[in-house]
Amino acid sequence: MKNLYYVFCILYSVFLASCSLPRIIILEDPLTPEEHINLGVAYEKKGELDNALKEYKEASGKLPSAYLYIGNIYFQKNEFNEAERYYRKAIKKDSKNADAYNNLAWLYYTKKENLDEAESLALKAIELNPLKKETYQDTLEKTRVLKGQKAKD
Numbered sequence: 001m002k003n004l005y006y007v008f009c010i011l012y013s014v015f016l017a018s019c020s021l022p023r024i025i026i027l028e029d030p031l032t033p034e035e036h037i038n039l040g041v042a043y044e045k046k047g048e049l050d051n052a053l054k055e056y057k058e059a060s061g062k063l064p065s066a067y068l069y070i071g072n073i074y075f076q077k078n079e080f081n082e083a084e085r086y087y088r089k090a091i092k093k094d095s096k097n098a099d100a101y102n103n104l105a106w107l108y109y110t111k112k113e114n115l116d117e118a119e120s121l122a123l124k125a126i127e128l129n130p131l132k133k134e135t136y137q138d139t140l141e142k143t144r145v146l147k148g149q150k151a152k153d
Contacts, residue, residue, distance in 0.1 A: 033063035040069060049073050064093035068100045075107060083107055098129035102136045105143060115147045 031039070040055030053073045060066035071086035084107055090100035102125035108118035122140035126133050 029058070031058075033059040033061075033066065037063065037066060037069065044069075044073070049077060064090065065097060067093060068097060068103065071100070071103060075103070080107060080111055096128055098125040098132065098136070101125040101128065102132075102139050105139050109139065109143045109146060112146060112150070115143055115150065118143045119147065 036055045036059035040052040040059070043052035043055060053070060056066045056069040056073065060070060067086045067090035071083045071090060074083035074086060084104065087100050087104040087107065090097050091104070101121045105118040105121035105125065108114040119140065122136055122143060125136040126140065
């Protein structure tokens with residue numbers, strides 16, 4: 001009987017201890033990738049670029065267009081190498097993303113380098129989305145003017 005009492009005490013102690021052990025709780029993200037993008041845009045409009053970047057990166061795992069937004073943030077922060085990296089990633093993940101082609105072209109125009117590639121990228125953007133031709137045409141024309149100026153130098 002005494003042994004049964006000890007077994008009961010041990011089992012009861014184990015039961016009580018198991019109730020008090022810390023547990024790891026994995027919370028699922030309540031926001032969809034699109035909601036992260038929307039939140040990022042709101043932060044970006046308020047000038048909170050780091051918060052926007054965090055939201056865009058959160059969305060990037062499931063939404064390839066998020067890489068374009070990330071590139072735009074780095075462009076605004078004058079971190080051009082990172083901007084280029086993410087624009088290229090946006091193109092790689094979604095080869096039909098005309099804005100990514102145009103923004104990479106604009107980056108090269110801004111840096112005054114790779115102007116032949118910038119011209120090709122702007123033409124590709126126009127080809128992919130003729131509805132935004134005016135916007136992309138502006139990038140193309142400015143790139144061509146800069147190329148002409150550099151050729152004279």
